[in-house]
Amino acid sequence: MYKIAVLPGDGIGPEIIPQAIKVLKAITKKYGVRFEFQEGLVGGAAIDAYGTALPEETLKLCQESQAILLGAVGGPKWDSLPPPQRPETAALLALRKGLGLYANIRPAYLFPALADSSPLKKEVVEGTDLLILRELTGGLYFGEKKRERTATGEVAWDTLIYTSEEIERILRLGFELARERRRKLTSVDKANVLITSRLWRETAEKLAQEYPDVELEHMYVDNCAMQLIRRPRQFDVLVMENTFGDILSDLASVLSGSIGMLPSASIGGKTALYEPVHGSAPDIAGQKKANPLATILSAALMLRISFKMEQAARDIENAVNRVLEQGYRTLDILSEGTTLVNTEEMGDLVRQAVEEG
Ligand code: NAD
Ligand code: IPM
Ligand code: MN
Numbered sequence: 001m002y003k004i005a006v007l008p009g010d011g012i013g014p015e016i017i018p019q020a021i022k023v024l025k026a027i028t029k030k031y032g033v034r035f036e037f038q039e040g041l042v043g044g045a046a047i048d049a050y051g052t053a054l055p056e057e058t059l060k061l062c063q064e065s066q067a068i069l070l071g072a073v074g075g076p077k078w079d080s081l082p083p084p085q086r087p088e089t090a091a092l093l094a095l096r097k098g099l100g101l102y103a104n105i106r107p108a109y110l111f112p113a114l115a116d117s118s119p120l121k122k123e124v125v126e127g128t129d130l131l132i133l134r135e136l137t138g139g140l141y142f143g144e145k146k147r148e149r150t151a152t153g154e155v156a157w158d159t160l161i162y163t164s165e166e167i168e169r170i171l172r173l174g175f176e177l178a179r180e181r182r183r184k185l186t187s188v189d190k191a192n193v194l195i196t197s198r199l200w201r202e203t204a205e206k207l208a209q210e211y212p213d214v215e216l217e218h219m220y221v222d223n224c225a226m227q228l229i230r231r232p233r234q235f236d237v238l239v240m241e242n243t244f245g246d247i248l249s250d251l252a253s254v255l256s257g258s259i260g261m262l263p264s265a266s267i268g269g270k271t272a273l274y275e276p277v278h279g280s281a282p283d284i285a286g287q288k289k290a291n292p293l294a295t296i297l298s299a300a301l302m303l304r305i306s307f308k309m310e311q312a313a314r315d316i317e318n319a320v321n322r323v324l325e326q327g328y329r330t331l332d333i334l335s336e337g338t339t340l341v342n343t344e345e346m347g348d349l350v351r352q353a354v355e356e357g
Contacts (some may be wrong), residue, residue, distance in 0.1 A: 001034040002307055005065035005271075007042040007058065010078075010087065011280025012290035012343075013071025019292035019347025020069060020299040023319075026354040027303065027312045038065070042095075043073025043087035043280075053090035062095065067306040068273040069299060070095075072280040083145075097137050100269030102166070103173050104134040104245065105301070106277055108232075108252040108262060113324040117257035117333040120229065128255040130235040131177060134245025135170040136266055138162055139196075141242045160241070162196045167203045169268075174239035175211040184215045184236035188224045188244055196241070221248070228252055249277050258332040260291025263298035265305050272306050274298040284331075288342040291330040293320055296350055319353035 006021065008014040021037060028035055040058035047053050053073070062068050073087035083089055095101075110118070110128040118125045143159030171187065178185040187204040189197035201218055208216045219227065221244045227234065228248065232255045240248065253259040262277035276294030284290055296316060304313035328349055329338040341349065 003036045003065045005061045005068040006037050006039045007070045009042050009071040009073040010044040010075045011282050011285040015290050015343050016292040016295040017071045020295045022347050022351045023296050024299050026351045043091045044075050044078045053087045054094050067302050070275040075280050075282045101266035102137040102268040104136040105265045106132040106249045108256050110256050111324050114257035116335040125255050128232040131237045132249045133174050133239040135242050138166045139242035160196050167200050171204050171207050175214050178214045178237040182236040186238045187218050188221050188240035190221050260294050260332045262294050263301050265301040274302045289331045290343045291332050292343050292347050319350050322353045323349045
């Protein structure tokens with residue numbers, strides 16, 4: 001039996017999470033495995049109920065679980081809180097850091113049926129199958145932060161700090177992941193300006209000696225943003241600093257049709273965290289418009305990575321593929337000649353496809 005902490009969070013979180021649970025329940029029937037789902041409050045929802053974004057109870061639940069499935073946190077209601085109390089920092093970043101989840105795996109894959117859903121040309125996005133590996137507990141997000149008054153106004157700073165150990169462990173995972181895929185690793189940096197990037201690049205060069213079977217290339221982050229949109233098929237695994245990974249993964253989501261398609265896994269500690277790449281989408285919350293596939297695909301990553309249930313993970317991915325091939329679409333991926341469904345209907349369709357598949 002596996003214990004899964006379920007944290008719906010804010011905005012569309014409570015709409016998309018139940019769809020992933022449905023699909024996981026179909027897996028339990030098919031494989032005779034048992035999951036125990038335990039819900040916890042996190043983010044703005046927890047601030048409203050307990051006055052804190054990550055209540056002790058929720059943290060304990062996460063620590064005692066084998067995996068965590070999270071929707072999203074944050075929204076306009078909590079935007080005026082001081083930074084250390086906000087859902088994003090006090091809950092999400094604290095959870096990632098507290099659980100030691102230094103590696104964030106964000107695969108961006110285009111399901112062939114969605115070639116017409118991207119605003120980019122079909123010829124450009126076709127065949128996209130890359131993986132962004134984002135360093136998650138260091139870099140610009142976690143360096144010293146300060147804001148002070150000066151004689152003339154104010155001064156504020158965030159600091160980008162990395163130790164060679166932090167860089168080495170994420171790069172090592174990059175090489176390992178590339179080895180399981182097409183053996184190409186793009187190390188993304190800004191070594192023409194940043195000293196942390198120099199250390200990053202040198203560490204990558206050193207590690208490359210241990211992985212002669214993996215092709216290593218270095219690319220500046222600005223060029224990388226352009227190359228991702230210009231010719232995404234050139235990429236296999238890309239590894240980068242926390243902030244770079246945040247930005248480039250949203251960008252890469254356009255290659256897969258929509259941000260509503262991108263799953264993620266955060267690993268490195270005892271308990272891994274699975275969540276869609278997108279946020280709480282306040283603009284569509286409560287309207288049954290949200291695409292639940294990123295969350296459903298995150299559940300598939302959970303089966304693959306935390307529970308070593310490769311076939312079950314593939315069952316979910318194949319089920320998503322079939323539902324898309326049958327022409328069902330949420331609003332964000334709707335294209336000519338396809339059928340619009342809402343969040344729940346999409347969840348039901350995937351559940352059914354898993355049961356039948
Ligand atoms: P967002 O990802 O929530 O939304 C960006 C755009 O994408 C919106 O137009 C939204 O409607 C659309 N979108 C996102 N997910 C979708 C889905 N599943 N289906 C269809 N459309 C979808 O980013 P934002 O608007 O910049 O941020 C909103 C809030 O979410 C902020 O408070 C932000 O801090 C938070 N956020 C949380 C997480 C997280 O919890 N992991 C991630 C990113 C942003
Ligand atoms: C993400 C989000 C978070 C991040 C925010 C909500 C703190 O944008 O998971 O991509 O920047 O890591
Ligand atoms: Mn982000």
